[in-house]
Amino acid sequence: MQETFRGTRALRFLWxxxxxxxxxxxxxxxxxxxxxxxxxxxxxxxxxxxxxNRVLLHPESARLACASPRIVAGQFLWVRPISSTLR
Numbered sequence: 001m002q003e004t005f006r007g008t009r010a011l012r013f014l015w016x017x018x019x020x021x022x023x024x025x026x027x028x029x030x031x032x033x034x035x036x037x038x039x040x041x042x043x044x045x046x047x048x049x050x051x052x053n054r055v056l057l058h059p060e061s062a063r064l065a066c067a068s069p070r071i072v073a074g075q076f077l078w079v080r081p082i083s084s085t086l087r
Contacts, residue, residue: 011037014056024061036062 014037015029022029029035035056041047057065 010051010054011056013051014054017051018056022058022061023055024057024065027058029056029058034059038062038065 018029020028020030022035027033036059038055038057039047040053040055043049047053
């Protein structure tokens with residue numbers, strides 16, 4: 001997986017932070033499964049570009065996360081941020 005992210009520091013950081021797991025389905029993200037960088041709080045709703053507002057998801061998990069947002073602290077949250085899932 002690291003070879004796939006060569007030269008892309010933010011993606012490598014997210015993959016290591018998440019221990020290589022999709023935060024929606026908790027299965028390994030590999031070259032074969034594919035991935036999408038996904039914003040927890042969408043940019044159009046005031047979300048930042050920082051790594052703390054992004055997660056790596058499988059393509060199908062990203063589609064499901066967009067289809068079923070949750071409201072947390074008065075904001076829509078499309079997926080759980082890394083800090084609340086793994087720490």
